[in-house]
Amino acid sequence: MSTSxxxxxxxxxxxxxxARKAGLITKGQLRGNGVRRLFQDVYAPAHVTVTHELRCRGAALLVPKEAVLTGRSAATVRGVELAKPYDPVEFVVPEQFRFGPIVGINVRRTEVAENESRPWQNARIARPARIALDLLLRLSPRKRGWVSRLRIGVPDLDAFLRSGLVRRKVLKQLFFGRRNRGIRLARNALQLADPRAESLPESVVRVVMVVDGLDPIPQYEVRKNGKLLGRLDLALKKSxxxxxxxxxxxxxxEQRAHDEERRRRITAEGWTFVIVTAEQLxxxxxGVLATIRAAIERG
Structure with a gap:
């Protein structure tokens, strides 16, 4: 008979x-509704809210102590929320180690210098520059084309640069001093990155436009006689x-009314709006690019 x-x-x-060895829980209770399973042999009490950081701490109980939490997982732990609660937890391990596979944990074997991380929980966590590098190296060239990888990597890098945890100058020195697989993509992403972007989808739209040969300005302020009429996500100033x-x-x-009033003021100054929805993106x-090109032609 099970006990509470x-x-x-x-x-x-x-x-x-x-926990079983310490007498804190029984085998039957591990199968009950008082706990939830995060990974193989890793659990949390059922009342605890599952966040990505919680799952990172759980994963750290399983990996070798030399494993380094990095990429979207480390960014999220550092306050830049790039990973959702149940996204895979991302680690890198030095090339001489073999670990996994474990469902829910992604591990890459690669060169990792000791000064690129610090102790964290039962493992290690990447320092900011290494986090930024792995946000891009994590994108496998075998699964996606380079444009698709830029659409994923640049928005992450935009958000991480916007946090102020690392400077572009530091990343430039790091990216151009390495020869990792995928480093060329990382260098291209760094050239496209812009911390002025205020959301990941906005960054995606910008990348799509830049790859198509356009030159949008993020968060452009439209003024009349010195008075701010509003800010634009992306502006093609000339047209x-x-x-x-x-x-x-x-x-x-409320938001629709706010957007309509702002756009009315700016349209009166000769601007044309192209609105991109989540479904279109x-x-x-x-189709998005065709609509933008048509608006440019009309302008």
Whole structure:
């Protein structure tokens, strides 16, 4: 007969085998609804909210102590939320180590200098410059073309640069001093990166436009007689075309009214708006570019 589980003596994340050995939980309770399984042999009490950071701490109980949390996972732990709660936890390990596979944990074997990380939990966490590097090296060339990888990598890099955790100058020195597989893509991404971008989708739209030969200015301020009329997500200044991403949060009545009033003021000054929706961004890059090009021609 199963007994109720007292979770007061359990950590927020714990190895099931170790908790059983210590007499804190039974095999039957590990299968019950008092805990939730994060990874093989790693659990959290059911009342604990699962975040990506929690899962990173859980994964750190399984990996070798030399493993380095990096990429989107390390960025999220550092306050730049690039990973969702159940996204794979990202580690790199020195090339001489073999580890995994474990469902829910992605591990790359690559060169890792000791000064590129510091101790964290039961493993290590990458320092900011290494996090930025792995945001790009994590993108496998075998799975995607280079344009697709830039659409994924540049927005992450934009957000990480915007956080102020690392400077572009530091990354330039790092990227141009290495020979890792994928480093050429990383260098291209760094040239495209712009911390002025205020959202990941906005960055994606900008990358698509730049690859197509356009030169949008992020967060461009439109003024009249010194008075600010509004800011544009992306501006093609010469042709007076404004390209803006409307995510689902723009669908509230208050936000729609705010957007319409701002756009009315700016349209009166000769600007044309191209609005990109979440659905278009997910499925129709060619259509988005065609609409922008048509607006430029009309301008």
């Amino acid at each position: 589980l007292d979770t007061r003596h359990l950590a927020e994340v714990f190895r099931g085998s170790e 007076k075309v404004a390209v803006e991403y409307d995510g689902r949060w723009h669908n509230t009545p 997910a499925t129709d890059f060619a």
